[in-house]
Amino acid sequence: MAEKEIHKTYSSKSTVVHWEPKKCIHSKLCWKGLMQVFNPQNRPWINMEGASDDRIRKQVDQCPSGALSWEAIGENEKSQIQNQGSIMKVTVSKNGPYLIKGKVEIEHSDGRIEQKEKVVALCRCGASKNKPYCDGNHSKEDFQA
Numbered sequence: 439m440a441e442k443e444i445h446k447t448y449s450s451k452s453t454v455v456h457w458e459p460k461k462c463i464h465s466k467l468c469w470k471g472l473m474q475v476f477n478p479q480n481r482p483w484i485n486m487e488g489a490s491d492d493r494i495r496k497q498v499d500q501c502p503s504g505a506l507s508w509e510a511i512g513e514n515e516k517s518q519i520q521n522q523g524s525i526m527k528v529t530v531s532k533n534g535p536y537l538i539k540g541k542v543e544i545e546h547s548d549g550r551i552e553q554k555e556k557v558v559a560l561c562r563c564g565a566s567k568n569k570p571y572c573d574g575n576h577s578k579e580d581f582q583a
Contacts, residue, residue: 443458444459444460445458450487451491452491452510453494453508453511454509454511455486455494455508457505458505459505463574464574465502465503465534467501467502469483471500472493474488475488475497502531503535503537503557503558504554504556504557525540526539526542530562533581533583534576535560536560536562537560538557539556539557541555544558558571561576562576562583563576565579
């Protein structure tokens with residue numbers, strides 16, 4: 439039986455934050471940078487009233503896996519799209535995944551195709567249970583590279 443995909447949204451007057459926990463690599467960059475909005479001890483863990491929309495958007499942009507993303511409500515679509523230039527950036531994280539920033543198409547071994555537009559974290563340790571994506575298991579395996 440296929441595991442149900444979880445996708446949660448949190449809204450303010452002008453911003454919607456999307457959270458897809460299956461993509462999360464537990465880098466902690468979200469909550470370490472803006473604890474008054476992103477606090478894993480609270481339920482719900484995202485408080486859209488904790489900071490300005492601009493500050494929340496900047497923090498979400500720090501998410502290396504794309505588990506967090508945002509969209510503007512009532513703004514021109516062009517202002518919402520980020521990192522969609524023709525140059526794709528690949529970063530090798532210390533002891534972690536490959537981070538690919540920009541628009542990318544992933545063709546899976548079963549022929550399924552996914553398009554990603556902001557950031558995607560690809561496993562390089564081999565321990566992910568969600569390949570080709572990183573699921574944070576590199577830290578449990580003490581992956582060093």
